[in-house]
Amino acid sequence: MKYVVDRLVYLIIVLLIAISGVFVLVNKMPGDPAYGLAVSIAQQRNMEMERALEIAHKLMGIDPHEPLIVRYGRFISNLLKGNFGYSSFYQTSVNEIIAKALPWTLFVISLATLVSFLVGIYLGSFAAQKRGTIIDLVISGIASIIQAIPPFVLAVLILFIFAVRLRVIPLGGAYPVDMEPSFSLSFILKIIHHALGPMFATAIPQMAAWALAMRGNTSQIMEEDYIRFAQARGLKDSVIANKYIKNNAMLPLIASLAISIGYMLGGHTLVESIFNYPGIGFYFGKAIAVRDFGLLTGLFSLIVIGVIVATFIAEIVYALIDPRVKLK
Amino acid sequence: MRKKRFLDFFYDYVQPLISNKKSLAGSIILLFFVLMATIGPMIVPLNMNSDFANRYQRPSLQHPFGTDYFGVDIFQQIVHGSRSVISLTLFASLFAVIIGTVVGVARGYLEGIGGKLLDAIITVFLVIPSFPALLILAAIFADTKLNTVEVALIVAIWLWAPLAKQIAAQVLTVKSREFVEASRMLNMGLGYILFSDIAKLLIPYIFVNFVTQLKSAMEFSIGLMFLGLAKFDPTHWGVMLNYALYQAGALYTPKGFHYPFFVILNIVLLIYGGILLAQGIEEVFNPKLRGHE
Numbered sequence: 001m002k003y004v005v006d007r008l009v010y011l012i013i014v015l016l017i018a019i020s021g022v023f024v025l026v027n028k029m030p031g032d033p034a035y036g037l038a039v040s041i042a043q044q045r046n047m048e049m050e051r052a053l054e055i056a057h058k059l060m061g062i063d064p065h066e067p068l069i070v071r072y073g074r075f076i077s078n079l080l081k082g083n084f085g086y087s088s089f090y091q092t093s094v095n096e097i098i099a100k101a102l103p104w105t106l107f108v109i110s111l112a113t114l115v116s117f118l119v120g121i122y123l124g125s126f127a128a129q130k131r132g133t134i135i136d137l138v139i140s141g142i143a144s145i146i147q148a149i150p151p152f153v154l155a156v157l158i159l160f161i162f163a164v165r166l167r168v169i170p171l172g173g174a175y176p177v178d179m180e181p182s183f184s185l186s187f188i189l190k191i192i193h194h195a196l197g198p199m200f201a202t203a204i205p206q207m208a209a210w211a212l213a214m215r216g217n218t219s220q221i222m223e224e225d226y227i228r229f230a231q232a233r234g235l236k237d238s239v240i241a242n243k244y245i246k247n248n249a250m251l252p253l254i255a256s257l258a259i260s261i262g263y264m265l266g267g268h269t270l271v272e273s274i275f276n277y278p279g280i281g282f283y284f285g286k287a288i289a290v291r292d293f294g295l296l297t298g299l300f301s302l303i304v305i306g307v308i309v310a311t312f313i314a315e316i317v318y319a320l321i322d323p324r325v326k327l328k
Numbered sequence: 329m330r331k332k333r334f335l336d337f338f339y340d341y342v343q344p345l346i347s348n349k350k351s352l353a354g355s356i357i358l359l360f361f362v363l364m365a366t367i368g369p370m371i372v373p374l375n376m377n378s379d380f381a382n383r384y385q386r387p388s389l390q391h392p393f394g395t396d397y398f399g400v401d402i403f404q405q406i407v408h409g410s411r412s413v414i415s416l417t418l419f420a421s422l423f424a425v426i427i428g429t430v431v432g433v434a435r436g437y438l439e440g441i442g443g444k445l446l447d448a449i450i451t452v453f454l455v456i457p458s459f460p461a462l463l464i465l466a467a468i469f470a471d472t473k474l475n476t477v478e479v480a481l482i483v484a485i486w487l488w489a490p491l492a493k494q495i496a497a498q499v500l501t502v503k504s505r506e507f508v509e510a511s512r513m514l515n516m517g518l519g520y521i522l523f524s525d526i527a528k529l530l531i532p533y534i535f536v537n538f539v540t541q542l543k544s545a546m547e548f549s550i551g552l553m554f555l556g557l558a559k560f561d562p563t564h565w566g567v568m569l570n571y572a573l574y575q576a577g578a579l580y581t582p583k584g585f586h587y588p589f590f591v592i593l594n595i596v597l598l599i600y601g602g603i604l605l606a607q608g609i610e611e612v613f614n615p616k617l618r619g620h621e
Binding site: 010013014015017018021022025026028029144145147148149150152153156157160263265266269270284285288291296300303304307308311 | 449597600
């Protein structure tokens, strides 16, 4: 139990350093976050820019002369209360945007990660056991080529081929704009239809990565002495393959599964932006484009918290399933 | 003496790489692109003047990769862009390896508060999702024109942490061995122990990581350019891809398909070369995988 508490305290310190670093970084970004709003005020009311900026600052609750440390203190205390800040571009609280966007992202990444994990593990261990044959060559060859395609390039290719040319998947959105969200079957089908693009763009590179990692682990374990010994004892090949090799090869990968779901929260930025899929990554990309500091720090804090929680879960899971690591 | 050293290097590092099929193929692909970047621009002239009469020409003998929206030859741009793609990648990986090695060795060697602090810093960079963080950092410099070294540094900051962690672990296991103890007994000085005794053991390790680093460095720098977050060479492949897909609306023009296609083809081939080399090196230096290609 002491181990768990120690790790938890350590990770919270890491989390604090990471969030503070990002806060400073974002506040060093050039440009006034109220600039966009000020321009529209100046145009609407036909007033001078200086006056409009002042109004915009007041509207957004920003004091441009406020020292960074005061702003930081407010940011952290808000965060502790579960308040992720205010988005100047969407003129709403970041919590509201998160509530709207997070389900879509979680839906896509969890499904894509799980499916790609299961398929990738299967293909990888299959390839390793047929090591040197044509099957292995095809599986690991294709997986390596997929690894060479940057995920955002793959996303663009999928969008281009299936949405623009073949028109079998929609160009963007999470559901048709003219449809009211409901629990009807037709609406659920539409949701799945709209998620297909981002899902494949997320799942395919991951599948290749899992397959290669599993193939590597399996090949390594097949050379271990205890496998030789099991063979010498005359155990059935199928027992060795499943009980001795597959389980041990999968062990480290199960831990990374949790971590990778955490990372996908942030790594999904480009895919969601390319597909115009209204998840966390989409809003993150938007926040960078329009220099929405509040939204940026809020979403980034969420992403870092997600990764830390995932890392913590991974460590616990690993300790639970690996008899060599003892929870003390 | 020097000749013997050279031969040692050859038998230790070069010969196993040539005998492994994957690393050989990867080296050939990478060599091809390095040649493209070094002597290519001298052979192929670059003419960036727009020629609207010839836009979106299909690949032909005159234009091997066709022409783009402005009627500029795509092949010429790819050849000239390879220079910035490759130099950026090499610099970024190099910086990442240097930072990772120095921090990793220091963490492995230092004890007490200093070590704990370095450990926390490494973990922070490990848990911060690198791509979003890279985007924020790049956005800070979006309005300044950066040179290759500066962009490479921005990329490298998000690449070094895994290497540092691995090296720290290696140093921790190595440092209790007898010969390091011996150096310490002889009062050899911290610098000598760090960079002579321990570093020597880590060289093959660093070498492997440098090559694996190449893939991420390429992906990151191309992604950065693709998003238009760094002002840079207009023939950099990431910038070209951005133009190909968005600026000229090539995504929706059936005639323009070859434009993004050839840019993507070159990007994928280059990264694939890096992956093959990395996989080959891993097989060569990891005895458990050796001989099972």
